[in-house]
Amino acid sequence: MSKKITIEPVTRVEGHGKVTIHLDDNNQVAQSRLHIVEFRGFERFVQGRPYWEAPVLVQRLCGICPVSHHLAAAKALDVIVGAGTGDGLTPTGEKMRRLMHYGQMFQSHVLHFFHLASPDLLFGIDGDPALRNVIGIAIKHKELAVQAVMMRKFGQEIIKATAGKKVHGTGAIPGGINKHLTQAEKDHFLNGDDPMNIDKMIDWSLGALEFFKGYHAQNKDLIDNFASFPSSHVSLVRKDGAMDLYHGVLRGVDANGKKILDDVDYQNYLEYIDEEVKSWSYMKFPYLRSIGKKDGWYRVGPLARMNTCDFIPSPLAQKEFEIFKAYTNGKPNGMSMHQHWARLIEILHSAEMMKELLNDPDLMNGELTVKGTKGREGVGLLEAPRGTLFHHYRINDDDQIEMANLIVSTTNNNTPMNTAVNLAAKQFMNGQTEITEGMMNAVEVAIRAYDPCLSCATHALGKMPLEAMILDANGKELDRKLKNG
Amino acid sequence: MSKILININGKDYSAEPGKMVLDIAKEVGIYIPTLCHYEGIKPQGSCRICTCKIDGRNMTVCTTPATHRMVIETNTEELEKIRATIVELLFAEGNHFCPACERSGNCELQALAYRYKMMVPQFPYIFPAKDIDAKNPKIMIDHNRCILCKRCIRRKQEPENPSWFVFKDRGNKVQINLDHELTADFDDELAQKAMDTCPVGAIIRKEKGFDVPIGSRKYDKNPIGSDIENQGVTL
Numbered sequence: 054m055s056k057k058i059t060i061e062p063v064t065r066v067e068g069h070g071k072v073t074i075h076l077d078d079n080n081q082v083a084q085s086r087l088h089i090v091e092f093r094g095f096e097r098f099v100q101g102r103p104y105w106e107a108p109v110l111v112q113r114l115c116g117i118c119p120v121s122h123h124l125a126a127a128k129a130l131d132v133i134v135g136a137g138t139g140d141g142l143t144p145t146g147e148k149m150r151r152l153m154h155y156g157q158m159f160q161s162h163v164l165h166f167f168h169l170a171s172p173d174l175l176f177g178i179d180g181d182p183a184l185r186n187v188i189g190i191a192i193k194h195k196e197l198a199v200q201a202v203m204m205r206k207f208g209q210e211i212i213k214a215t216a217g218k219k220v221h222g223t224g225a226i227p228g229g230i231n232k233h234l235t236q237a238e239k240d241h242f243l244n245g246d247d248p249m250n251i252d253k254m255i256d257w258s259l260g261a262l263e264f265f266k267g268y269h270a271q272n273k274d275l276i277d278n279f280a281s282f283p284s285s286h287v288s289l290v291r292k293d294g295a296m297d298l299y300h301g302v303l304r305g306v307d308a309n310g311k312k313i314l315d316d317v318d319y320q321n322y323l324e325y326i327d328e329e330v331k332s333w334s335y336m337k338f339p340y341l342r343s344i345g346k347k348d349g350w351y352r353v354g355p356l357a358r359m360n361t362c363d364f365i366p367s368p369l370a371q372k373e374f375e376i377f378k379a380y381t382n383g384k385p386n387g388m389s390m391h392q393h394w395a396r397l398i399e400i401l402h403s404a405e406m407m408k409e410l411l412n413d414p415d416l417m418n419g420e421l422t423v424k425g426t427k428g429r430e431g432v433g434l435l436e437a438p439r440g441t442l443f444h445h446y447r448i449n450d451d452d453q454i455e456m457a458n459l460i461v462s463t464t465n466n467n468t469p470m471n472t473a474v475n476l477a478a479k480q481f482m483n484g485q486t487e488i489t490e491g492m493m494n495a496v497e498v499a500i501r502a503y504d505p506c507l508s509c510a511t512h513a514l515g516k517m518p519l520e521a522m523i524l525d526a527n528g529k530e531l532d533r534k535l536k537n538g
Numbered sequence: 539m540s541k542i543l544i545n546i547n548g549k550d551y552s553a554e555p556g557k558m559v560l561d562i563a564k565e566v567g568i569y570i571p572t573l574c575h576y577e578g579i580k581p582q583g584s585c586r587i588c589t590c591k592i593d594g595r596n597m598t599v600c601t602t603p604a605t606h607r608m609v610i611e612t613n614t615e616e617l618e619k620i621r622a623t624i625v626e627l628l629f630a631e632g633n634h635f636c637p638a639c640e641r642s643g644n645c646e647l648q649a650l651a652y653r654y655k656m657m658v659p660q661f662p663y664i665f666p667a668k669d670i671d672a673k674n675p676k677i678m679i680d681h682n683r684c685i686l687c688k689r690c691i692r693r694k695q696e697p698e699n700p701s702w703f704v705f706k707d708r709g710n711k712v713q714i715n716l717d718h719e720l721t722a723d724f725d726d727e728l729a730q731k732a733m734d735t736c737p738v739g740a741i742i743r744k745e746k747g748f749d750v751p752i753g754s755r756k757y758d759k760n761p762i763g764s765d766i767e768n769q770g771v772t773l
Contacts, residue, residue, distance in 0.1 A: 101670060102638075103678055105747035110638035134745070217752025221637060224751065232751035422749075451672035452744055 055083070058482070060493050063087075063500055070505070072496055074478045081483050085475045087467075087500060088334050096457045104130060104448045109223050111444070111459070117164065119221050120157035120212055121437035121462075124150055124299070125444040127225035128433030133448060135425025136228040138320055139300040139433075145419035146229030151299050152410045153215035153224055154435065158298055159254070159403040160208025161438035162355075162396045165504040166261065167201030170393060173498050174268055178275075179491025197264075200257050204400075207242075207254050211407060214238040229422030234411075242411050251408045255369065258401040262373055265397050279480070280389040280473040280499040283308035284350070285341070286357035287465070289319070289436050294363030296374075296402065298436040304361045305341065305351060310385050313341065319434040322443060328460065338467050339460055350468035353440025354503060355395035360385040367409070370402035389473050389502040396438075396504070437462045439504050463505040473499035542606040547613065559599035559610055560588055569763030570612050571621055571650055573628075573737050574687040575600040585687055587624045587650070590617060618654070625650050626659035633668060633682035634738070640747040641739030643755030647685060648738075649762035668713075674721050676729035676744055681713050684740035690714060693735055702732065714740070 055078055061071030070087055077083040095114055099107060108126040112119035127150070132138055142150070168187045175194060176185040184193065191198040209219040214234060216222025224230050242251055269276045285308065289301035303322065305314030317325055328337040329346050340349030351357070365374045377398060380386070386395075410416065430447040440462030447456040463470075477499035481492045541552040544559075546568055553562045558581065563570050574585035583598035590599045591611040599610070611617070628634075628647060636642045668681040690703040691714065706715035724732075729743045752758065 103670075103672070103742070103744070103747070105745060106638050106640070109748060113637055222752060223748040226748050227745075231749050232754075452678070453670065453672050 082478045085478045087471050087474050099454050099457045101453050104454050108225050118161045118438050121442050124225050125433045125435050125442045129431040129444045129446050130227035132431025133428050134227040136423050142229050143420040143423050144415040148415050149215050149230040154299050155403040155406045156208045156211025158438050160205045162400045163204040178495050178498055203248050228424045234416040254404045258404045262397045276390045277388050280476045282472055283387040284352050286360040287351045288358040288361045290362045295366045296362040320432045336464050336467050339465050352469045353465040355399050356392045359395045365402050367402050367405035373398045392502045440465050466503050470503050544604050544608045546610045553604050556603045559602050559604050564766050567769045569766040576689045579692045587621050622654035628685050630659040630661040631664050639739040640742050643758050646737035649757040676724040678742050680740050683738045689735050
């Protein structure tokens with residue numbers, strides 16, 4: 054008799070989603086889906102609002118990476134106010150925004166790796182759920198927990214110094230930024246009391262990488278084979294092929310490393326990317342037009358960025374990048390759990406970039422904004438922690454937004470996450486008559502590797518109940534398992 | 539003219555007769571909140587938030603001249619409750635979304651909500667359907683945020699200011715309306731003046747938002763009224 058398993062809501066991710074898994078008569082996974090059950094409507098309700106409100110309004114999509122939305126919107130509006138397409142700002146404007154962005158990348162990646170993902174690694178996918186959470190980490194691995202909290206705090210304070218607030222600031226405005234960095238702020242970040250200084254952050258970032266590599270050496274099967282699959286990868290890269298999280302051109306590679314997008318000006322993204330709508334999810338399914346709906350899907354995020362860029366322009370991260378690339382002999386890496394490895398390399402890169410910027414005098418002096426000939430339409434892209442983020446606005450003659458199109462990172466990863474869910478479900482549930490909590494968590498681990506921001510909204514960690522139901526083909530409930538957060 | 543004697547919150551002060559109680563209180567370092575009142579514009583006492591107990595009666599102090607032996611209470615628990623309720627009512631009947639408002643940090647209504655520690659209004663939100671008048675090249679009117687204080691309209695009584703704004707419609711449909719002919723050639727200075735007259739974010743300048751960083755906005759470090767309360771002047 055066929056069965057349907059529902060995992061709702063998915064835990065230790067940002068936002069709300071559910072998974073349904075259909076088992077056939079032989080208890081084999083016939084179909085699985087990750088449903089995004091929230092409807093936010095931002096693209097609609099920004100219509101009519103004055104365009105300069107967009108960076109502060111749209112960032113409310115998210116409490117974890119609002120800076121990404123804040124900056125992507127500001128970049129799109131830079132185009133509208135005639136300040137160029139990402140490279141036309143004053144040095145102060147661009148560098149302050151970059152510092153904000155690296156602070157964001159740093160804190161968001163730290164949050165994901167330490168608070169959300171590490172419990173699965175440290176306590177095991179089927180470990181005791183009472184311990185397999187951030188509180189368990191604090192009890193059993195106190196040093197790691199303290200590092201996690203302090204690293205996140207450092208990133209948040211960088212955001213506060215550049216955006217005015219740790220969450221939902223106002224720093225980026227169309228054409229630039231609204232403040233300089235002060236001497237006191239600079240001194241605090243460069244030479245603050247241990248551990249709150251950038252050198253300690255770099256040390257800890259290296260330590261986190263060593264921890265992961267050690268874990269990898271002992272758990273190769275899990276890290277290399279769990280929910281692993283080949284795919285295309287897309288991200289921004291700098292013109293010269295370097296990793297650039299704030300600005301660049303679109304590049305895509307297929308599973309063999311062949312470039313399928315190269316040197317694409319993102320103002321023209323609609324010529325290359327389209328979105329498909331499916332009836333069972335509020336999240337759209339983007340794909341590359343040149344390949345088509347069926348096979349044109351791609352991955353974004355830390356793993357994709359490692360696969361698309363040629364090098365990382367900071368010395369310590371570059372060394373780690375070389376080790377990462379050597380593991381797959383330079384070929385694109387499709388191992389879902391290597392997202393964590395890639396994420397840790399980006400934590401290190403972000404820390405190095407913050408140090409470089411904090412020593413740059415342009416942050417403390419210079420013109421903040423620039424304006425030019427006004428236009429009606431602009432596109433802003435950047436690499437958010439979870440992947441490429443698209444903001445596209447068009448305004449009317451009265452300065453009101455008349456069209457907004459947002460493709461958030463997690464949307465880009467929709468098909469990859471569904472693929473990972475399917476693989477995890479097959480690996481852990483095929484042939485099983487009883488569904489255990491550990492099996493359900495395995496499915497969530499696959500989703501978590503992509504650090505999805507399902508609604509770009511916050512919720513209380515550890516308070517989310519998880520419910521799974523087994524239904525027969527007629528929808529009659531056969532079994533139900535409930536886990537309280 | 540000889541001075542008069544008044545008592546505010548149990549303390550005697552000498553003051554000039556005919557002066558509004560609000561102004562005298564301000565001079566002696568006592569803050570009484572206002573919204574519809576604006577320095578230099580004839581007061582009208584419509585928002586009622588400056589209501590104080592004068593000789594036992596609730597009266598708006600922005601419109602009440604001081605008289606000899608007047609006894610005024612400005613901050614009783616009852617009065618503070620009335621003021622907090624007025625703020626809550628204003629939030630409930632408009633669409634005040636502070637997070638994306640250009641006036642956040644410079645907004646008198648928001649500052650009063652902080653002063654009265656409003657977390658959420660005790661009244662249900664009405665969420666009225668309001669629109670934006672964005673036709674003027676220099677300013678925009680967001681009716682969602684308007685509290686109908688009439689400050690923008692009353693400024694016309696100053697001789698140098700023509701009537702840029704008028705009330706339109708009646709009852710709960712009333713809203714401020716911009717004279718597009720008179721304001722067609724608004725320059726940045728006039729636009730800024732119009733924006734400064736508004737206590738909230740209903741009148742905002744175009745293409746100029748969020749350029750004052752958080753931390754440097756008017757009420758970021760100095761909560762509303764603190765400038766008056768901290769001056770410590772006695773007459």
